[in-house]
Amino acid sequence: MTLTLYHIPDWASSIIHLALEEIGAPYQIVPLDYDAGDLSTPAFRAINPLGLIPAMDTPDGPMFETAAILLWLNECYGGLGPRQGEPDRAAFLSWLTFVSNGPHVTSMAMIHPEYAAGEAAAEEVLRLAFEALNQQAAHLETLITTKAPVWLSTHTPGALGYYLGIVLRWAIYMPHDSTLRFSLAPFPALQAVLAAHESFPAALRVAEADGLGPTPFTAPVVA
Amino acid sequence: MLTLHHAPDFASTIIRLALEEMELPHTLALVDFDGGTLATPEYRRINPIGLIPALETDTGPMFETAAILLWLVDRTGRLGPGVTDPDRGAFLSWLFFTSNALHTASLAMFYPHRPAGEANTDAARAAAHDQVMARLSLIDSMIATQAPRWLSADQPGVLGYYIGVLIRWLTSLPPEPYRIDLAAFPHLRAVLAAHEARPAAQRVAADEGLGSHPFTKANS
Numbered sequence: 001m002t003l004t005l006y007h008i009p010d011w012a013s014s015i016i017h018l019a020l021e022e023i024g025a026p027y028q029i030v031p032l033d034y035d036a037g038d039l040s041t042p043a044f045r046a047i048n049p050l051g052l053i054p055a056m057d058t059p060d061g062p063m064f065e066t067a068a069i070l071l072w073l074n075e076c077y078g079g080l081g082p083r084q085g086e087p088d089r090a091a092f093l094s095w096l097t098f099v100s101n102g103p104h105v106t107s108m109a110m111i112h113p114e115y116a117a118g119e120a121a122a123e124e125v126l127r128l129a130f131e132a133l134n135q136q137a138a139h140l141e142t143l144i145t146t147k148a149p150v151w152l153s154t155h156t157p158g159a160l161g162y163y164l165g166i167v168l169r170w171a172i173y174m175p176h177d178s179t180l181r182f183s184l185a186p187f188p189a190l191q192a193v194l195a196a197h198e199s200f201p202a203a204l205r206v207a208e209a210d211g212l213g214p215t216p217f218t219a220p221v222v223a
Numbered sequence: 224m225l226t227l228h229h230a231p232d233f234a235s236t237i238i239r240l241a242l243e244e245m246e247l248p249h250t251l252a253l254v255d256f257d258g259g260t261l262a263t264p265e266y267r268r269i270n271p272i273g274l275i276p277a278l279e280t281d282t283g284p285m286f287e288t289a290a291i292l293l294w295l296v297d298r299t300g301r302l303g304p305g306v307t308d309p310d311r312g313a314f315l316s317w318l319f320f321t322s323n324a325l326h327t328a329s330l331a332m333f334y335p336h337r338p339a340g341e342a343n344t345d346a347a348r349a350a351a352h353d354q355v356m357a358r359l360s361l362i363d364s365m366i367a368t369q370a371p372r373w374l375s376a377d378q379p380g381v382l383g384y385y386i387g388v389l390i391r392w393l394t395s396l397p398p399e400p401y402r403i404d405l406a407a408f409p410h411l412r413a414v415l416a417a418h419e420a421r422p423a424a425q426r427v428a429a430d431e432g433l434g435s436h437p438f439t440k441a442n443s
Contacts, residue, residue, distance in 0.1 A: 049361050050320065060309045065323070068315035071293075075306045084297045084306055090285045093294055097287035098272065101323045109338065116331070117350055121343035128340060139271055 003027040004057035006047065008034060009210035010166075012066050012104075013054035017210060018162040019070055021202035023077040067100035070159040080159035081151040092151050092160075095143065099163050102136045107167040110182070111174045123177070130180040133171055137187050140164070144189040154196035161197035165217035168194070173220040184218060194218055225249040226279040228269065230256065231431035232391075234288050234326075235276035240384040241292055243423035245299045289322035292381040302381045303373050314373045314382070317365065321385055325362070328354040329389050332397050352401045355393060359408050362386065366410040376417035383418040387438035390415060395441040405439060415439055 007013040032038040048055035048064040055064045074080040082089040113126040151158045171182035184191040194217040213221040229235040270277035270286040278285045296303035304310040331351035339347035393403040415438040428437045
């Protein structure tokens with residue numbers, strides 16, 4: 001069963017790329033070019049009607065949404081977190097959905113603060129998103145320090161570590177206002193988990209292929 | 224035993240509808256917003272994020288609407304495709320789309336000051352309205368072209384109840400001209416009309432005072 005990932009490096013499809021490398025699933029990549037309009041073509045909309053990255057073709061049909069694809073890959077292959085019937089499945093699902101609705105959405109708002117209410121409000125939107133992301137990171141820091149979940153740890157690669165690694169990477173280096181860029185420094189346990197994840201062999205391979213630099217999660221370097 | 228931390232006509236109502244439809248025994252723990260329940264250390268042990276819904280299960284506490292719905296589907300084998308079902312991938316895709324795109328944009332319509340500040344509420348509500356309309360159009364088209372059995376008028380599903388409660392709010396809460404008109408989405412409307420007529424939905428609607436058509440005629 002070969003999977004096809006529609007991909008733009010350092011977009012959310014890099015999260016799926018990391019997961020595919022981690023589990024060793026056979027896959028191929030179809031590179032897309034945003035500036036060439038690849039996300040708006042009828043052919044791509046037939047795969048993802050939302051016109052967004054990531055999208056993935058499976059033997060059961062196309063999929064989209066980062067968290068949905070991560071869960072599906074875990075159900076098919078394992079290796080990314082607790083599966084149905086395993087201990088801690090309830091907590092894993094809760095926190096995966098939290099990352100999808102919280103840090104992922106918030107980081108996107110920091111990259112594109114003009115989307116929420118236009119250019120005039122962009123500065124305020126960025127400031128509020130920066131505050132929100134720090135609150136969300138504090139929740140994750142508390143989770144790691146108090147519960148030490150295997151599925152978000154320094155010793156076991158997992159979907160959540162790769163997911164957070166990429167969305168926090170964007171918030172660290174992309175905001176235009178350098179005073180409103182996210183820092184992992186106040187969150188040492190989370191930083192340690194992400195430092196471990198960027199060092200796993202699968203992450204090293206994806207960082208090389210996608211041009212993410214040597215420390216893509218903890219100290220992103222813009223090429 | 225399952226314990227749902229609940230306030231009527233909040234997102235926890237989505238979970239309550241699923242629990243009733245699945246006929247799963249559960250107790251309701253009513254949240255006292257004004258009394259500050261959500262901020263207490265006891266509640267934060269159940270949901271560290273301090274929001275509802277939260278569901279206490281025999282395998283620990285859960286939060287986030289989509290996560291709880293998915294866990295209930297997997298627990299019961301009902302109201303959505305299971306892990307070995309060929310429809311699982313499409314179901315997961317649209318469940319998470321509903322969660323982080325439709326639900327999130329809906330909240331921005333109701334509380335536009337949260338993402339954009341008090342000075343920008345009109346612009347934020349207008350932008351969120353456009354997003355909600357585009358996303359509902361995608362859902363309506365998907366129903367029309369794919370006729371998924373996990374979001375259909377023929378059988379109940381967690382996604383029908385999830386979108387139903389969001390539509391209830393979108394068609395009644397925003398000030399004009401931002402209120403959503405469900406007539407623009409006829410395929411979705413038919414699915415929601417079937418869901419609200421289910422005995423489980425009628426029980427919840429009666430108990431919470433949501434009216435006889437809680438999804439399609441939220442104002443009546």
